[in-house]
Amino acid sequence: MSWTQAGFTLFGQHLLYTDLVGNICALATVVLAMKRTIWTWPVQLVGSVLLFVASVEAHITGNALKQAMFGLLAVYGWVKWVRGMRDGETLPVRPGRTRERVVLVAVMVAATALVALFFSVTGWSWAPLPDAYIFVGSAIATYAQGRALIDFWWIWIAVDLVGVPLAFSSGLVVSGVVYGIFFVMVLLGIREWRRQYSRRLELEVVTI
Secondary structure, three states: OOOOOOEEEEOOEEEEHHHHHHHHHHHHHHHHHHOOOOOHHHHHHHHHHHHHHHHHHOOOHHHHHHHHHHHHHHHHHHHHHHHHOHHHOOOOOEOOOHHHHHHHHHHHHHHHHHHHHHHHHHOOOOOHHHHHHHHHHHHHHHHHHHOOEOHHHHHHHHHHHHHHHHHHHOOOHHHHHHHHHHHHHHHHHHHHHHHHHHHHHHHHHHHO
């Protein structure tokens, strides 16, 4: 057995170590993002590599491509946050502007349709539409996170609502459980980033 297939059996389910450790990194990424620490991105990069391997083993092409994309976006977010945290300042978060939100939603709808068509034609996924939705939604959420937009948390909620049942039906039990945990953590993340944004506005008013 290769390291990509290594794991253990729990309650009759074979759990891959790559899926387990990768999802631990994914959960850690959410916690680190709530705290707005630069470690968010290297941890996400490691998790993306491990979950890419797990997804290839489970033959979920869309999810594998999503993890590859996460790796690239982790580098993008890393660079953006480093620039936004220069001189020891904390990362300034903000809600998206109306135009930004419209563009994000429009891109998500159009790209989901195109990717679903691609998956359907190529046969790369047994569930083209939900797989495409998760793939595109995850990309947009991570992009918005890199730009420090509070809205990225809402996008993750929309992704989790589909990701939980898809992961379980694909046999990735750990991923399914983690998606459910994500849902709760994302709600906490929204509250935390909105609190931080409100605090920054209050400080700006005081200093005027």
